[in-house]
Amino acid sequence: MIPMRFLSWARSRFRMKLKTLALLLCIVTCTTLFFSYALREPSGYKYALRLVASTEAPCACRRCLTEAEDDPWFAERFNRSVHPLMARDNSALSDETLKWWQSLQLEKRPANFSEVVEELFQLIPDDVLYADAGPNRCRTCSVVGNSGNLKGSQYGRLIDASHFIIRMNQAPTTGFEEDVGARTTHHFMYPESARDLDNATSLVLVPFKTLDLQWIISALTTGTIKNTYIPVKSRIKANKDKVLIYNPAFFKYIDESWLRGGHGRYPSTGFLGLLFALHICDQVNVFGFGADQHGDWHHYWEKNLEAGAFRDTGVHDGDFEYNVTRLLADKHKIRMFEGR
Known part of the structure; x- marks a missing residue:
């Protein structure tokens, strides 16, 4: 007979794996949709590259006119x-x-x-x-x-x-x-x-x-x-x-x-x-x-x-x-x- 403590641990691990899998699936889906739009629209592709490349604020102001989320x-x-x-x-x-x-x-x-x-x-x-x-x-x-x-x-x-x-x-x-x-x-x-x-x-x-x-x-x-x-x-x-x-x-x-x-x-x-x-x-x-x-x-x-x-x-x-x-x-x- 399998101990209850082991069953509880197994269920917890299973639920964690399901959550991780769901999160990964969500990220993949969103990324696919995003770049499929970008590749269909030349300006959207340019926009996508800017978003990916931007790692820091372009200026020291509270809001910069050339921010990463340019449309x-x-x-x-x-x-x-x-x-x-x-x-x-x-x-x-x-x-x-x-x-x-x-x-x-x-x-x-x-x-x-x-x-x-x-x-x-x-x-x-x-x-x-x-x-x-x-x-x-x-x-x-x-x-x-x-x-x-x-x-x-x-x-x-x-x-x-x-x-x-x-x-x-x-x-x-x-x-x-x-x-x-x-x-x-x-x-x-x-x-x-x-x-x-x-x-x-x-x-x-x-x-x-x-x-x-x-x-x-x-x-x-x-x-x-x-x-x-x-x-x-x-x-x-x-x-x-x-x-x-x-x-x-x-x-x-x-x-x-x-x-x-x-x-x-x-x-x-x-x-x-x-x-x-x-x-x-x-x-x-x-x-x-x-x-x-x-x-x-x-x-x-x-x-x-x-x-x-x-x-x-x-x-x-x-x-x-x-x-x-x-x-x-x-x-x-x-x-x-x-x-x-």
Whole structure:
């Protein structure tokens, strides 16, 4: 006769084996389903690889915009391998990229791109910046658009609390500090929208043509270039040691990956600023994008509410860019503030 103590031990061992088998079966089933989806969807496969490869938090913030649980839509578009800024090391453009970039604002006889770039980086630094992403960094950024929805928002303190504050084109702050903040670390502009800056702010030139690169050289030295397709500032007050150049290759990446081509002739300065932040920051707050609470598109410093006719020029697809921005917010990649 088998002792009761032995029978009890045997039953306990049997139940333990059943639980272990059930757990293993569950893991195998879930893994099979997960990767069968991933293999059916190319973007899902990319997403699956990211999940498997991720072993630590990508940044030191409470929440990072490039976290392991990226969804397929974001993973398919986001690419850190293309750096937002141009330096000597990454200034050689492929024939395809150079041809695409030079088609944005056609020049009759553009100067030799490589020669202009070499002259440019004899004047300004060519350091590779902001390639320091990692688990020990938490860089917060505010991207401040120029929408009239900033009027009366009282976002100023919140904007100024970020490490980087990115503005574009005219973007006055004097007299508007309560709503738009007072600090600026990076100011995006091109020759036709240029303004003077203080010594602590980085001028980020967004070049649409080779002449724009020649203009920044001239504006910081001789002041000989006074016209592009319209009259422009011949000289500019800015710290030449803090001048940065938006990378034409990154420009093309945004158009192809984020706007999918065919949505306006090229991205707006605001959208270029947003994608710049998305690639060098760990948390991104966005202010002053889209229409105001009445549905009007205009700038916060304008009294004429019809002055925002830029939305309908066909150069930029404001509606599509806004929808992408809104989707980034819905997916918790950015935090969007749309006025009060």
